[in-house]
Amino acid sequence: MIFEVMTKYDYEQLVFCQDKNSGLKAIIAIHDTTLGPALGGCRMWNYQTEEEAITDALRLARGMTYKNAAAGLNLGGGKSVIIGDPKKDKSEELFRAFGRFIQGLNGRYITAEDVGTTVEDMDLIYMETKYVTGVSPAFGSSGNPSPVTAYGVYRGMKATAKVAFGDDSLKGKTVAVQGVGNVAYNLCKYLHEEGAQLIVTDINPDSVKRAVQEFGAQAVNPNEIYDVDCDIFAPCALGAVVNDETIERFKCKVIAGAANNQLKEDRHGDMLEQKGIVYAPDYVINAGGVINVADELYGYNRERAMKKVEGIYDTILKVFEISERDGIPSYKAADRMAEERIESVRKSRSTFLSNERSILHFDHR
Ligand SMILES: NC(=O)C1=CN([C@@H]2O[C@H](COP(=O)(O)OP(=O)(O)OC[C@H]3O[C@@H](n4cnc5c(N)ncnc54)[C@H](O)[C@@H]3O)[C@@H](O)[C@H]2O)C=CC1
Numbered sequence: 001m002i003f004e005v006m007t008k009y010d011y012e013q014l015v016f017c018q019d020k021n022s023g024l025k026a027i028i029a030i031h032d033t034t035l036g037p038a039l040g041g042c043r044m045w046n047y048q049t050e051e052e053a054i055t056d057a058l059r060l061a062r063g064m065t066y067k068n069a070a071a072g073l074n075l076g077g078g079k080s081v082i083i084g085d086p087k088k089d090k091s092e093e094l095f096r097a098f099g100r101f102i103q104g105l106n107g108r109y110i111t112a113e114d115v116g117t118t119v120e121d122m123d124l125i126y127m128e129t130k131y132v133t134g135v136s137p138a139f140g141s142s143g144n145p146s147p148v149t150a151y152g153v154y155r156g157m158k159a160t161a162k163v164a165f166g167d168d169s170l171k172g173k174t175v176a177v178q179g180v181g182n183v184a185y186n187l188c189k190y191l192h193e194e195g196a197q198l199i200v201t202d203i204n205p206d207s208v209k210r211a212v213q214e215f216g217a218q219a220v221n222p223n224e225i226y227d228v229d230c231d232i233f234a235p236c237a238l239g240a241v242v243n244d245e246t247i248e249r250f251k252c253k254v255i256a257g258a259a260n261n262q263l264k265e266d267r268h269g270d271m272l273e274q275k276g277i278v279y280a281p282d283y284v285i286n287a288g289g290v291i292n293v294a295d296e297l298y299g300y301n302r303e304r305a306m307k308k309v310e311g312i313y314d315t316i317l318k319v320f321e322i323s324e325r326d327g328i329p330s331y332k333a334a335d336r337m338a339e340e341r342i343e344s345v346r347k348s349r350s351t352f353l354s355n356e357r358s359i360l361h362f363d364h365r
C-alpha cells in the first residue's frame with residue numbers, strides 16, 4: 001500500500017526512525033529533490049494510528065515540494081513527523097536521536113519547526129546535525145519562523161482581497177480566524193493594526209482569551225467558525241478544513257490562511273471556485289516561514305529574507321493571473337506554476353556536470 005501511494009505521487013523516500021532509549025518514533029518523508037535538498041518542518045503530534053502519521057508526513061512533504069518551487073527556492077520538498085504528545089513526550093534524548101537520523105541522510109533533508117515543535121527543540125537537533133534551520137538567533141540563525149509566516153499570510157491576504165474586492169485594504173473587513181496559535185496570533189496583530197474586525201476560535205481557551213483582550217476579537221466556539229458572517233475565512237489550525245461539509249456553510253468571499261493542506265481533496269478547490277469563493281492556495285500564501293529559514297543556508301540576512309517574503313503579494317497575484325488566463329481554479333494555477341518550474345529545472349539538469357563521482361575523476365590511464 002505504501003509503495004502504491006509513493007508511486008502515485010512520485011515520492012523519493014520514506015524513512016522510519018526508531019530509538020528505544022528516547023522513545024523516538026518518527027517518519028521523514030522526502031517527496032522530490034529536483035530543485036535541491038528537501039526542506040520542511042518537523043511536526044510533533046499525538047497521532048492515533050501509524051497510518052495517520054504516515055499519511056500526514058506524505059501529504060505535508062508533497063506540499064513542501066510545491067511550496068518551495070512556487071516560492072522560487074532552490075529546495076525540494078520534505079517533512080517529518082514525530083509521534084508523541086508535544087506537551088508530555090519531549091526530551092533532550094528524543095530530539096538528539098532525531099537529529100542523528102537527519103544527519104544520516106547527509107543533507108537530503110533539512111528540518112525546521114512545525115506544529116508542536118519549537119526553537120528550543122531545533123537547538124537540540126542542532127547538537128547532532130547542521131541540517132536544521134529555525135535554530136536560536138544566538139547561533140546566527142533566524143529563530144522562530146511563525147511571525148514571518150504571519151507576515152507572508154498578511155501580504156498574501158491583501159493581494160487576495162485586491163482580486164476579490166478590487167482593493168487590497170483590509171480596513172473594516174471581517175476576518176474569521178480558525179486557530180490563534182503561533183502564526184495566527186501574529187497575523188491577528190497585523191490585521192488589527194490595519195483596522196480589520198476579528199472573529200476567532202481555538203480549542204485552547206487561553207489563546208482565545210489573549211486575542212479577545214489584545215485585539216478586541218469576538219470569540220466563537222470551534223465548530224461555529226464555519227458559519228459566521230465574514231469577508232475572509234483564515235484557516236490557521238490544521239488541514240482538510242475545506243471539505244464537503246464546510247463548503248456548504250461558508251459565508252465568506254475569500255479563504256486565505258496559514259494552515260497546510262487546507263483542501264481535503266483537490267475537488268474541493270473546484271467547489272470553492274463554483275461557489276465564487278476566492279481561494280489563496282495554501283502553500284503559496286504560507287511560504288513566509290520557509291523563505292525565512294531557507295535564507296539561513298546563505299548566511300541569514302533578515303532584510304533580504306523579509307523582502308522575499310513581501311513578494312508573496314506578487315506571487316499570489318501571479319497565481320490569479322494564471323487562473324484567469326488558463327480558465328482554471330486558483331489551486332490548479334498554483335500547481336501549474338510550481339510544476340512548470342520543477343520540470344524546466346529537471347530538464348536543464350539532465351546536462352552532464354562533472355563532480356567527484358563522475359567518470360572523469362576515475363582516471364587510471
Ligand atoms: N509555524 C509556521 O511558520 C508555519 C505554519 N504553517 C501551518 O500553519 C498552521 C498553524 O501553525 P502554527 O501557528 O505554527 O501552529 P500552532 O500549533 O502554534 O497553532 C495552531 C493553533 O490551532 C489550534 N487548533 C487546533 N485544532 C483546532 C481546531 N479544531 N479548532 C480551532 N483551533 C484549533 C491550536 O490549539 C493552536 O492554538 C499549521 O497548519 C502549520 O502547518 C505553515 C507554514 C509555516
Ligand SMILES: CC(C)CC(=O)C(=O)O
Binds near residue numbers: 067134260
Ligand atoms: C519553516 C517551516 C515552518 C517550513 C514548513 O514546514 C512549512 O512551511 O510548512
